[in-house]
Amino acid sequence: MTIQRNLTQTHLNVWRLVASNPSPMTGPGTNTYFVGQKQVVIIDPGPNNESHLSNILTALQTLRAQAQAVVITHPHPDHNGCARQLADQLNVPLLSFNGSLQHHSEIKVDVVTLVVHHTPGHIYAHICLLLVEQSLLFAGDLVAGQGTILIIPPDGDMADYLASLRAMMTLDVAAILPAHGPVIKTPQKLLQQYVDHRLERERQVLHWWGQGYATARDIAAQIYADQPEVLGIATLQVEAHLEKLREEGHL
Numbered sequence: 128m129t130i131q132r133n134l135t136q137t138h139l140n141v142w143r144l145v146a147s148n149p150s151p152m153t154g155p156g157t158n159t160y161f162v163g164q165k166q167v168v169i170i171d172p173g174p175n176n177e178s179h180l181s182n183i184l185t186a187l188q189t190l191r192a193q194a195q196a197v198v199i200t201h202p203h204p205d206h207n208g209c210a211r212q213l214a215d216q217l218n219v220p221l222l223s224f225n226g227s228l229q230h231h232s233e234i235k236v237d238v239v240t241l242v243v244h245h246t247p248g249h250i251y252a253h254i255c256l257l258l259v260e261q262s263l264l265f266a267g268d269l270v271a272g273q274g275t276i277l278i279i280p281p282d283g284d285m286a287d288y289l290a291s292l293r294a295m296m297t298l299d300v301a302a303i304l305p306a307h308g309p310v311i312k313t314p315q316k317l318l319q320q321y322v323d324h325r326l327e328r329e330r331q332v333l334h335w336w337g338q339g340y341a342t343a344r345d346i347a348a349q350i351y352a353d354q355p356e357v358l359g360i361a362t363l364q365v366e367a368h369l370e371k372l373r374e375e376g377h378l
């Protein structure tokens with residue numbers, strides 16, 4: 128149900144407001160979530176963009192809800208750009224990993240409980256939030272409903288990323304609400320696809336390494352031979368795979 132432009136109720140006690148920052152990396156734009164009833168937590172307030180900030184304030188009025196906290200899944204500008212300003216304006220705490228949140232911290236407001244899961248990989252300080260009562264996972268940039276998740280060293284770590292994907296599979300959630308794109312209604316399948324995709328890439332990286340291609344760029348040029356336009360980003364992803372393989376003693 129859409130009750131304001133770009134504001135949609137996705138589940139009981141959950142509303143999604145899409146920011147106007149669409150791009151190949153951010154999909155339709157960053158999803159800002161409001162979780163709760165009369166009192167809500169705001170997850171990923173989004174980019175530093177005046178219109179999005181004012182849309183968030185309007186959404187609170189539309190929902191007749193009072194914000195209790197602003198939470199960011201990780202410190203990338205499309206997630207936290209307006210976080211400080213919003214938290215100050217609402218006079219509520221700004222919560223983030225290692226700021227006030229640790230692995231398994233709980234955020235309780237109104238009728239909802241959010242449990243923090245530290246999920247490094249995309250960036251070390253990345254968290255997912257489990258809405259316990261409904262088994263819904265706010266996944267930040269662990270996976271995307273639309274768009275691509277980049278693992279770029281040194282902030283990104285492929286081994287951590289795979290471990291985080293697998294850890295979230297063990298939660299057996301009902302749905303995933305990503306920071307970009309629509310609700311993911313087959314979470315186990317999607318998480319498995321993400322793991323399979325990265326492992327397949329790893330096999331390809333090892334193959335071309337074995338053929339004597341020694342740099343990330345040379346290997347990426349082989350794997351993405353038919354997509355030269357993505358070579359820059361692909362090189363960074365291959366670098367993340369090489370780092371993992373090196374650490375594991377495979378190279």
Ligand SMILES: [Zn+2]
Nearest residue numbers: 201203249268
């Ligand atoms: Zn990010």
